Amino acid sequence: MNIEWIGKLQDLIGEERVNTSEGDLFxxxxxxxxxxxxxxxxxxxxxxxxxxxxxxxxxxxxxxPITAYGAGSGLDGAAIPVxxxxxxNFEWMKDVISFNPDDLSITVQPGITRLxxxxxxxxxxxxFPIDPGADASIGGMTATNASGxxxxxxxxxxxxILNLEVVLADGRVINTGSSAKKSSSGYHLNGLFTGxxxxxxxxxxxxxxxxxxxxxxxxARCTFxxxxxxxxxxxxxxxxxxxxxxxxLVDAPSIRQVNAYGDYRFPEEHSLxxxxxxxxxxxxxxxxxxxxxxxxxxxxxxxRASGSKERAEIWKARHELSYAFRHIKGTExxxxxxxxxxxxxxxxxxxxxxxxxxxxxxxxxxxxVGDGNFHTIIVYDPAIPEEKAAAEKINEQLIxxxxxxxxxxxxxxxxxxxxxxxxRMEHGEAVDVMRSFKQLLxxxxxxxxxxxxx
Amino acid sequence: MNIEWIGKLQDLIGEERVNTSEGDLFxxxxxxxxxxxxxxxxxxxxxxxxxxxxxxxxxxxxxxPITAYGAGSGLDGAAIPVxxxxxxNFEWMKDVISFNPDDLSITVQPGITRLxxxxxxxxxxxxFPIDPGADASIGGMTATNASGxxxxxxxxxxxxILNLEVVLADGRVINTGSSAKKSSSGYHLNGLFTGxxxxxxxxxxxxxxxxxxxxxxxxARCTFxxxxxxxxxxxxxxxxxxxxxxxxLVDAPSIRQVNAYGDYRFPEEHSLxxxxxxxxxxxxxxxxxxxxxxxxxxxxxxxRASGSKERAEIWKARHELSYAFRHIKGTExxxxxxxxxxxxxxxxxxxxxxxxxxxxxxxxxxxxVGDGNFHTIIVYDPAIPEEKAAAEKINEQLIxxxxxxxxxxxxxxxxxxxxxxxxRMEHGEAVDVMRSFKQLLxxxxxxxxxxxxx
Numbered sequence: 001m002n003i004e005w006i007g008k009l010q011d012l013i014g015e016e017r018v019n020t021s022e023g024d025l026f027x028x029x030x031x032x033x034x035x036x037x038x039x040x041x042x043x044x045x046x047x048x049x050x051x052x053x054x055x056x057x058x059x060x061x062x063x064x065p066i067t068a069y070g071a072g073s074g075l076d077g078a079a080i081p082v083x084x085x086x087x088x089n090f091e092w093m094k095d096v097i098s099f100n101p102d103d104l105s106i107t108v109q110p111g112i113t114r115l116x117x118x119x120x121x122x123x124x125x126x127x128f129p130i131d132p133g134a135d136a137s138i139g140g141m142t143a144t145n146a147s148g149x150x151x152x153x154x155x156x157x158x159x160x161i162l163n164l165e166v167v168l169a170d171g172r173v174i175n176t177g178s179s180a181k182k183s184s185s186g187y188h189l190n191g192l193f194t195g196x197x198x199x200x201x202x203x204x205x206x207x208x209x210x211x212x213x214x215x216x217x218x219x220a221r222c223t224f225x226x227x228x229x230x231x232x233x234x235x236x237x238x239x240x241x242x243x244x245x246x247x248x249l250v251d252a253p254s255i256r257q258v259n260a261y262g263d264y265r266f267p268e269e270h271s272l273x274x275x276x277x278x279x280x281x282x283x284x285x286x287x288x289x290x291x292x293x294x295x296x297x298x299x300x301x302x303x304r305a306s307g308s309k310e311r312a313e314i315w316k317a318r319h320e321l322s323y324a325f326r327h328i329k330g331t332e333x334x335x336x337x338x339x340x341x342x343x344x345x346x347x348x349x350x351x352x353x354x355x356x357x358x359x360x361x362x363x364x365x366x367x368x369v370g371d372g373n374f375h376t377i378i379v380y381d382p383a384i385p386e387e388k389a390a391a392e393k394i395n396e397q398l399i400x401x402x403x404x405x406x407x408x409x410x411x412x413x414x415x416x417x418x419x420x421x422x423x424r425m426e427h428g429e430a431v432d433v434m435r436s437f438k439q440l441l442x443x444x445x446x447x448x449x450x451x452x453x454x
Numbered sequence: 455m456n457i458e459w460i461g462k463l464q465d466l467i468g469e470e471r472v473n474t475s476e477g478d479l480f481x482x483x484x485x486x487x488x489x490x491x492x493x494x495x496x497x498x499x500x501x502x503x504x505x506x507x508x509x510x511x512x513x514x515x516x517x518x519p520i521t522a523y524g525a526g527s528g529l530d531g532a533a534i535p536v537x538x539x540x541x542x543n544f545e546w547m548k549d550v551i552s553f554n555p556d557d558l559s560i561t562v563q564p565g566i567t568r569l570x571x572x573x574x575x576x577x578x579x580x581x582f583p584i585d586p587g588a589d590a591s592i593g594g595m596t597a598t599n600a601s602g603x604x605x606x607x608x609x610x611x612x613x614x615i616l617n618l619e620v621v622l623a624d625g626r627v628i629n630t631g632s633s634a635k636k637s638s639s640g641y642h643l644n645g646l647f648t649g650x651x652x653x654x655x656x657x658x659x660x661x662x663x664x665x666x667x668x669x670x671x672x673x674a675r676c677t678f679x680x681x682x683x684x685x686x687x688x689x690x691x692x693x694x695x696x697x698x699x700x701x702x703l704v705d706a707p708s709i710r711q712v713n714a715y716g717d718y719r720f721p722e723e724h725s726l727x728x729x730x731x732x733x734x735x736x737x738x739x740x741x742x743x744x745x746x747x748x749x750x751x752x753x754x755x756x757x758r759a760s761g762s763k764e765r766a767e768i769w770k771a772r773h774e775l776s777y778a779f780r781h782i783k784g785t786e787x788x789x790x791x792x793x794x795x796x797x798x799x800x801x802x803x804x805x806x807x808x809x810x811x812x813x814x815x816x817x818x819x820x821x822x823v824g825d826g827n828f829h830t831i832i833v834y835d836p837a838i839p840e841e842k843a844a845a846e847k848i849n850e851q852l853i854x855x856x857x858x859x860x861x862x863x864x865x866x867x868x869x870x871x872x873x874x875x876x877x878r879m880e881h882g883e884a885v886d887v888m889r890s891f892k893q894l895l896x897x898x899x900x901x902x903x904x905x906x907x908x
Contacts, residue, residue, distance in 0.1 A: 104693070172883050178861060182609065183793060188599075192646050195638050243697075430630060
């Protein structure tokens with residue numbers, strides 16, 4: 001075994017920071033995706049940028065792969081160390097480096113999670129709005145360009161990043177941006193390293209934009225005859241220019257599953273969920289405007305609430321959806337994450353629902369319809385190969401159709417392991433340019449090998 | 455002379471598309487900056503991506519520099535062909551390739567200008583909001599990552615770009631994004647090519663996000679004792695979370711100059727200009743809220759208007775400012791474009807005003823205070839070297855202070871010729887990474903040579 005280099009690594013950074021326990025190897029072999037787990041040879045817990053640099057240089061000298069690991073909440077295997085080697089966990093790098101409320105910005109280490117970050121800043125009336133659902137680490141969210149339910153207003157991680165400190169494969173430490181809110185200086189390295197899934201460098205600090213907590217919020221939910229009607233209604237809201245904070249589709253079979261799982265009585269129909277946020281007057285006005293628009297488009301069951309408990313109640317079916325499908329005993333789930341131009345959304349959602357019906361498996365269609373981004377969850381029995389194959393087939397058809405429609409195979413989960421094979425189809429010759437950047441910055445291929453490029 | 459290759463180029467793409475008239479060489483030797491003009495050897499007017507590709511391949515075979523030219527409205531010399539060769543003008547590539555109102559997007563060729571683009575789409579209730587003041591070409595705005603008065607709400611060009619078609623130095627044609635509103639697929643080439651000032655490739659198509667025209671707008675103007683008070687007031691507006699459409703500072707000497715230039719009677723005080731836009735109720739509410747906030751902060755002369763003519767009247771002093779300084783007979787102007795963290799803005803603006811006062815030259819301090827981005831215009835007599843040197847010294851001091859404060863030497867004009875020497879100071883070792891990308895994509899250094907890197 002590789003005990004020799006592990007011993008040397010322990011000498012370099014301290015025994016307590018290099019872990020080969022069965023439990024840790026198991027934990028770092030997987031994420032929340034259906035991909036095959038692979039255990040690393042060891043897990044390291046650096047405590048500083050300098051220590052990350054030491055480990056990267058050590059890995060370079062010994063030709064060892066390094067795969068960064070955040071909270072393990074990834075959905076396409078980006079953190080699975082498929083070539084083994086070192087899994088680098090950032091649990092011990094959670095510091096707030098500097099919090100600057102007057103600049104509406106904060107600099108943090110990558111291990112801090114989304115909720116921990118908000119806990120630090122909410123007392124100042126500020127929040128970091130990107131919300132992928134899971135309590136992901138900020139480092140992981142940056143590496144995958146995560147987004148979620150608030151992307152319709154705030155965009156993806158990339159839109160919220162002012163600066164990154166990155167350790168390159170050769171040990172150089174660079175800053176990819178500045179603390180200025182906008183810049184036309186030099187090439188935009190911020191954007192390039194965000195979403196690069198640890199393949200171009202290891203992110204060791206992140207400077208984020210922050211936002212004022214809206215003074216008032218209203219949640220609402222309504223239902224339509226078909227998922228296609230929901231998507232068309234969402235498009236109408238966007239065209240109206242109303243700056244919704246969240247706008248989510250959940251189809252009827254998903255509501256049924258949530259009801260069964262939690263013993264609820266939500267109307268088992270195709271539903272749109274809304275959240276409006278801002279000043280009291282503007283928020284109430286927006287909610288009324290959207291209610292009228294939805295009524296015009298044939299919605300039923302419009303319900304709304306502004307108290308924080310009542311809002312949570314309205315959104316419950318959306319929040320518990322993923323859990324309701326993922327925890328059915330003896331089954332596994334496969335997800336998709338395509339994003340298409342808005343005009344193509346209704347047709348895509350319709351197609352996804354019909355394909356799931358046709359194959360006879362339990363499944364959900366839901367997502368961030370304000371961005372053209374939606375997900376499927378298909379539940380299959382891993383003991384029945386035909387079921388997995390059917391789920392894979394639907395997933396692939398959705399991706400092929402999305403790319404054909406001018407969209408992308410992944411709106412927010414990242415390429416990871418599942419979308420490598422679609423990169424050339426989606427990006428054409430641009431893949432060669434991407435690959436040449438990888439080759440330039442990591443000629444030995446030690447940073448998260450086996451990802452993004454086939 | 456180089457007549458031989460010019461003849462060959464005429465054979466290749468047609469005589470009428472290769473121009474060496476004195477008038478055209480002169481026009482393409484300069485932009486709106488104070489930098490020394492340099493005439494290209496010839497100006498080409500391609501009509502298609504294929505023709506751009508033919509020219510790029512021809513230039514590669516003959517080792518000829520190519521500098522892209524949009525509307526000539528750049529402010530730091532990015533379009534000046536300092537190594538001569540070919541200036542590539544996009545006047546004959548102004549087509550709308552596809553307009554997709556339902557997707558809130560449009561694909562255009564680079565030569566179309568901002569106003570031409572809006573003319574095409576306004577009838578559908580949509581607009582493209584980025585507004586650098588000049589009627590710049592969309593290609594030039596993309597190449598410099600331009601922004602302007604609406605950046606406080608809509609960000610810079612980079613935030614509005616879904617996809618670029620780019621001809622690389624070796625003739626490959628790539629697409630850097632897709633038509634999806636968000637994506638986590640592959641490396642973010644959109645962001646890298648945006649703002650690269652034609653040094654990494656020639657942009658031949660641009661897919662932009664569009665936005666609904668707000669139903670209602672209110673303009674307002676108020677005055678404060680010092681520019682520092684204006685900046686502090688702007689910061690308070692941002693912290694309140696009010697989504698202003700525009701928020702601009704113009705200092706008292708600038709208003710004085712505008713009054714003299716246009717025979718107006720605007721209050722000659724340090725002024726903040728606002729524009730609010732959205733639904734009628736929300737806009738009116740925002741305007742009232744900001745008025746109260748400004749009164750609390752000691753403003754005077756609050757004026758507001760909602761009719762389109764009256765709004766233009768309120769904003770006149772801001773709109774005519776640049777012209778009022780740039781057209782004083784026998785003088786030239788030097789501008790700066792720093793952007794700093796918001797908390798540093800008041801001090802920077804104060805410093806700029808004092809330095810201009812101290813040197814005795816006529817000058818303006820104004821800008822996009824909601825982004826931490828402001829400009830100076832200093833008027834000097836080109837026949838008096840001391841005056842130019844004094845202006846340059848202030849410019850340099852501002853840049854050094856901005857970088858020291860964690861900001862950038864250029865918020866929106868681009869590096870061009872004037873900020874090359876500050877790249878290493880601002881970006882440190884990241885400059886080497888940028889330069890390695892340039893070397894990778896343009897090993898012969900033929901795409902806009904002599905820019906960005908010293």
